[in-house]
Amino acid sequence: xxxxxxxxxxxxxxxxxxxxxxxxxxxxxxxxxxxxxxxxxxxxxxxxxxxxxxxxxxxxxxxxxxxxxxxxxxxxxxxxxxxxxxxxxxxxxxxxxxxxxxxxxxxxxxxxxxxxxxxxxxxxxxxxxxxxxxxxxxxxxxxxx
Numbered sequence: 001x002x003x004x005x006x007x008x009x010x011x012x013x014x015x016x017x018x019x020x021x022x023x024x025x026x027x028x029x030x031x032x033x034x035x036x037x038x039x040x041x042x043x044x045x046x047x048x049x050x051x052x053x054x055x056x057x058x059x060x061x062x063x064x065x066x067x068x069x070x071x072x073x074x075x076x077x078x079x080x081x082x083x084x085x086x087x088x089x090x091x092x093x094x095x096x097x098x099x100x101x102x103x104x105x106x107x108x109x110x111x112x113x114x115x116x117x118x119x120x121x122x123x124x125x126x127x128x129x130x131x132x133x134x135x136x137x138x139x140x141x142x143x144x145x
Contacts, residue, residue, distance in 0.1 A: 039081070041122050041129075048084070048129055050118040052110055052140070055083075065090050071128075074116055084118050086131040086138060089135035099134035104138050114140040 014053035041048070055072030071085045089098055110116065118138045131138050 020131045041082070041124060043122060043124050045119070045133075046122040046129060047117070047119045048074070048076055048082065048122075049115070049144075052112050052116050052129070053081070053113045054112050055110070070110070072110055072116070074118075080120075081127075082129040083126070084120070084131065084138065085128055086120075086136075098135075099132065100129050101135075102135070102137040102139075104139040106126065106142060110140055112139075115142070115144045116140050117145075 008064075043051075051074065052075040053075055056070060057068055058071050059066065059068045060097050064132075067087050067089045069085065069087045071083050073081060075081050086101060086103070088103075105114075107114070116138065118129055118131055120129045120136045121133065122129045
């Protein structure tokens with residue numbers, strides 16, 4: 001009887017070992033495939049780029065020869081949606097004394113679907129990049145360059 005017991009023990013051991021190996025191979029992988037949230041922007045000077053979703057002139061109607069404020073909703077390359085804002089000043093000595101920002105629109109103005117690249121000061125509380133300081137820019141393209 002002892003000899004028979006010795007023969008079946010190694011066989012049982014191998015069967016249990018193979019079952020354990022199969023069970024480990026079929027366990028689902030941990031949630032490593034889950035995407036982490038996109039990195040958030042920090043307050044301060046930032047350079048961003050993405051696709052314009054909507055927006056335009058937010059100046060109350062009927063006002064003439066006043067600064068015009070434009071706000072655009074942009075979906076950045078990392079998936080975050082923010083506002084990009086700038087103010088255009090009419091020609092005047094006071095307007096000429098303001099810091100000069102660079103605006104370069106490939107189609108003459110900003111439209112939904114344009115690819116936008118901007119440099120300005122980001123405020124995380126309002127999720128708005130304001131283009132207003134000397135050297136700040138907004139540039140648009142038909143497609144991502």
